Amino acid sequence: MSNNAINAIARGYVVSRAESKCATCSLRELCLPVGLDERETEILGDLINHKFRIRRGEHLLHAGLDFSSLYAVRNGFFKSYVLDSDGRQQVTGFYMTGELLGLDAISSEKHTCNTVALEDSEVCEVPFGKLEEISRSIPLLMHHFHKMMSREIVQDHNIMMLLGSRKAEERLAAFLLNLSGRLAKRGYSSTNFILRMTREEIGSYLGLKLETVSRSLSRLQEEGIITINNKHVRLNDIHRLSQKICGSSD
Amino acid sequence: MSNNAINAIARGYVVSRAESKCATCSLRELCLPVGLDERETEILGDLINHKFRIRRGEHLLHAGLDFSSLYAVRNGFFKSYVLDSDGRQQVTGFYMTGELLGLDAISSEKHTCNTVALEDSEVCEVPFGKLEEISRSIPLLMHHFHKMMSREIVQDHNIMMLLGSRKAEERLAAFLLNLSGRLAKRGYSSTNFILRMTREEIGSYLGLKLETVSRSLSRLQEEGIITINNKHVRLNDIHRLSQKICGSSD
DNA sequence: CGCTCGGTTGACCCGTTTCAAGTAACGTGG
DNA sequence: CCACGTTACTTGAAACGGGTCAACCGAGCG
Numbered sequence: 001m002s003n004n005a006i007n008a009i010a011r012g013y014v015v016s017r018a019e020s021k022c023a024t025c026s027l028r029e030l031c032l033p034v035g036l037d038e039r040e041t042e043i044l045g046d047l048i049n050h051k052f053r054i055r056r057g058e059h060l061l062h063a064g065l066d067f068s069s070l071y072a073v074r075n076g077f078f079k080s081y082v083l084d085s086d087g088r089q090q091v092t093g094f095y096m097t098g099e100l101l102g103l104d105a106i107s108s109e110k111h112t113c114n115t116v117a118l119e120d121s122e123v124c125e126v127p128f129g130k131l132e133e134i135s136r137s138i139p140l141l142m143h144h145f146h147k148m149m150s151r152e153i154v155q156d157h158n159i160m161m162l163l164g165s166r167k168a169e170e171r172l173a174a175f176l177l178n179l180s181g182r183l184a185k186r187g188y189s190s191t192n193f194i195l196r197m198t199r200e201e202i203g204s205y206l207g208l209k210l211e212t213v214s215r216s217l218s219r220l221q222e223e224g225i226i227t228i229n230n231k232h233v234r235l236n237d238i239h240r241l242s243q244k245i246c247g248s249s250d
Numbered sequence: 251m252s253n254n255a256i257n258a259i260a261r262g263y264v265v266s267r268a269e270s271k272c273a274t275c276s277l278r279e280l281c282l283p284v285g286l287d288e289r290e291t292e293i294l295g296d297l298i299n300h301k302f303r304i305r306r307g308e309h310l311l312h313a314g315l316d317f318s319s320l321y322a323v324r325n326g327f328f329k330s331y332v333l334d335s336d337g338r339q340q341v342t343g344f345y346m347t348g349e350l351l352g353l354d355a356i357s358s359e360k361h362t363c364n365t366v367a368l369e370d371s372e373v374c375e376v377p378f379g380k381l382e383e384i385s386r387s388i389p390l391l392m393h394h395f396h397k398m399m400s401r402e403i404v405q406d407h408n409i410m411m412l413l414g415s416r417k418a419e420e421r422l423a424a425f426l427l428n429l430s431g432r433l434a435k436r437g438y439s440s441t442n443f444i445l446r447m448t449r450e451e452i453g454s455y456l457g458l459k460l461e462t463v464s465r466s467l468s469r470l471q472e473e474g475i476i477t478i479n480n481k482h483v484r485l486n487d488i489h490r491l492s493q494k495i496c497g498s499s500d
Numbered sequence: 501c502g503c504t505c506g507g508t509t510g511a512c513c514c515g516t517t518t519c520a521a522g523t524a525a526c527g528t529g530g
Numbered sequence: 531c532c533a534c535g536t537t538a539c540t541t542g543a544a545a546c547g548g549g550t551c552a553a554c555c556g557a558g559c560g
Contacts, residue, residue, distance in 0.1 A: 082411060085496040090414050092407045104407060106400035112407065132393060136386045143382060149399045150356035156406035157342045157354060157362065161332060163413035164340050164457035168548070199507065207414035209549055214508055230507080230557075246335040418516070448538065459517055464540055480525070480539080501560100508555075517546075524539070530532090 021045040030098030030186065031072050032126070032144060040138045047134060048072075050125040054117040060101065061115040067105035069125045073097050076121020077196040080104075080113040081204070091205040093155070094118075094179075094197065097186050100126075100148050118196040163207045166245070171206040172216045173244035176226065180235060191235040220244075271295040272374075280348030280436065281322050282376070282394060290388045297384060298322075300375040304367040310351065311365040317355035319375045323347050326371020327446040330354075330363040331454070341455040343405070344368075344429075344447065347436050350376075350398050368446040413457045416495070421456040422466045423494035426476065430485060441485040470494075 022033045022045035033041045051074065054060050060071060063082060078095040092113055095101055105111040106128065135142035158178070162171045184190035195202070199217075200210040208216075220226045225241050227234040235241060272283045272295035283291045301324065304310050310321060313332060328345040342363055345351055355361040356378065385392035408428075412421045434440035445452070449467075450460040458466075470476045475491050477484040485491060 082407065084411060084415065088415065090411045092410060103400055104403045107397045107404055108400075112404055132389065132396070136389065136392070139382065139386065142386070142392075146382070146399070147357045149396070149403070150353055150358075153354050153399070153402055153406065154357055154362055156403065156410065157332065159410055160342060160406065160413060161334060161340045163410060164454065165334065165338065198505095204414065210507080211509085211550085212548055215548090218508075449540095450538085460539080461518085461541085462516060464538095465516095468540075504557105504559085506555105506557085508553105510553085511551090513548105513550075515547095515549090517544105519542105519544080521542085522540085524537105526535100526537075528534085528536100530534095 022048065025074070027072075027074065027098045032100075032131075032141065032148070034144050035140050036138065040141065043134055043138065044141060047130045048124045048126055052123050052125065054078075054121045054123060056117055056119050056121075059114060059116045060123060061105075061111050061113065063111050063114050065111050067102065067109045067111055067128070069127045070103065070131070071101040071115075071123040072126055073099050073101065074122040074124050076123075077118045078115050078121060079118055079197060079201060079205075080115045082113055089204060091197075091201050093152075094205070096182060100152075102128075103149055103152050118201075159205070168206075168208050168212050168216045169219060170245050171208065172202075172213065172220065173225075173241050175202065175206055176233065176235060177238070177241060177245070180238070191238065193233060195231045195233055272298065275324070277322075277324065277348045282350075282381075282391065282398070284394050285390050286388065290391065293384055293388065294391060297380045298374045298376055302373050302375065304328075304371045304373060306367055306369050306371075309364060309366045310373060311355075311361050311363065313361050313364050315361050317352065317359045317361055317378070319377045320353065320381070321351040321365075321373040321375055323349050323351065324372040324374050326373075327368045328365050328371060329368055329447060329451060329455075330365045332363055339454060341447075341451050343402075344455070346432060350402075352378075353399055353402055368451075409455070418456075418458050418462050418466045419469060420495050421458065422452075422463065422470065423475075423491050425452065425456055426483065426485060427488070427491060427495070430488070441488065443483060445481045445483055 022028065022031075023038070023041045025031070025033075028034070028036075028041065033044055036044065052060070052071075054076070060078065061080075073095050075097055078101060079091055080093045080095065080101070081089045081091045083089055092104075095115075101115055101123065102111065104113055131141075131145070135145060158174075162174050166174065179193065179195075180190045183193055197205075198210070199213045202208075203210045203213040206213070217226070217228050220241075221228050223240075225235075225237045225244070227236055272278065272281075273288070273291045275281070275283075278284070278286075278291065283294055286294065302310070302321075304326070310328065311330075323345050325347055328351060329341050330343045330345065330351070331339045331341045333339055342354075345365075351365050351373065352361065354363055381395070385395060408424075412424050416424065429443065429445075430440045433443055447455075448460070449463045452458075453460045453463045456463070467476070467478050470491075471478050473490075475485075475487050475494070477486060
């Protein structure tokens with residue numbers, strides 16, 4: 001077992017082993033087991049010995065700790081962040097159901113990000129050494145794992161594009177559409193959802209100050225494109241929201 | 251063979267098969283074969299059937315094309331970029347000897363970036379399906395591949411941090427130090443090197459306009475921290491350059 | 501019920517972009 | 531090898547977007 005999720009263990013949040021089987025998990029089509037047959041899923045499930053509950057505000061991972069496991073989000077919502085040299089925090093990603101936490105740590109065998117739950121959540125611990133081991137005999141698992149890593153790279157490239165050349169309102173539009181799409185894939189409403197994170201966290205992720213986030217959201221609302229009420233967003237006009245991202249050319 | 255590197259093939263830039271063996275490649279310690287024994291390196295080498303020469307300004311990859319192979323930079327220098335919806339190009343990364351091109355394409359099986367050589371270069375084509383296949387029997391290769399993907403993620407996180415919260419001069423400082431470190435690892439001078447890319451490309455990568463890049467470099471020079479002469483940079487005071495990155499706190 | 505934290509909005513300021521002009525390096529063809 | 535056109539780069543001045551500072555509001559929680 002990893003020594004990273006110390007909090008969770010110390011507080012007795014480990015969920016019973018039986019519950020953690022992939023075979024009966026509703027995320028089979030989103031998470032690592034995509035496409036695996038019964039037997040293969042069973043093998044993968046055996047590898048996941050521990051499932052943790054992480055309460056809102058609690059950390060799952062700390063930068064600097066030794067890497068030994070990835071964590072698959074079973075339910076809930078996480079943010080990852082790094083502290084830069086002058087102590088301010090920079091959000092590097094938000095993670096929802098079926099997504100993998102800790103991929104950044106493989107390269108140096110140390111975690112480079114801190115990861116904290118933004119709502120009460122559950123994760124499955126995936127011992128990475130064992131994952132590599134069993135993926136030798138389950139090519140599909142290996143391949144899907146590679147896809148998940150690649151997806152993280154693509155996602156980061158998208159953010160880099162936003163940060164590099166987009167104005168505040170365009171960044172917000174892209175951010176909302178990204179959340180919308182990921183929620184839709186998970187069976188939630190794509191037009192009506194709760195922002196789990198604060199304005200400051202959105203701003204940190206998008207390279208903006210919280211005031212700018214607030215102003216931009218207000219402006220999108222004035223234009224009738226979204227309705228925003230505290231943490232609750234409704235996307236009224238996805239088409240116009242998409243247009244926001246395409247420069248000012250039309 | 252992939253159909254992506256069409257230019258290269260059409261123009262007869264394919265290098266003889268014998269030359270492309272990993273076993274005799276000077277990059278064994280940087281590239282995929284890290285840590286492999288003779289036999290394993292042989293197997294990996296057999297997989298790399300083609301090596302291409304890409305001349306300065308020529309593309310190796312185009313966004314949208316089907317993915318089938320990764321490309322290891324054997325020598326030379328590349329940039330990757332995406333075209334955003336209004337046609338402007340955004341640089342997503344620079345790649346040097348021993349680094350892998352095309353990792354972003356695994357997730358969707360389409361390339362998402364364009365990749366172009368910034369100087370006359372050579373790459374080894376690594377058919378991805380076969381790489382996955384042989385990595386089943388060479389755990390170290392699989393693990394090292396995972397590390398390389400993870401490294402790309404970490405690198406992207408670093409850029410996101412730069413773009414999100416750093417001022418122009420700080421971004422330039424970080425950029426120069428990043429290049430310096432990577433060059434050092436490859437046995438080149440860490441204080442004295444050529445910028446293969448234009449000011450505009452640096453700016454695109456760092457989320458700045460070329461004029462701002464130029465001004466920031468000039469300012470670093472005025473302060474005596476670097477000497478810059480056209481494309482040639484000398485880092486005169488790496489310590490002060492590093493300090494630039496640590497906010498304005500000291 | 502009151503405190504705290506998160507969010508909104510306004511006014512001003514600063515850094516980067518934009519626009520513009522001029523200069524230096526480079527590659528090409530004569 | 532030089533002349534030329536092209537591309538890359540530098541530098542200045544003005545405009546603008548987002549940051550900063552500050553006041554206020556509202557929701558959630560103890």
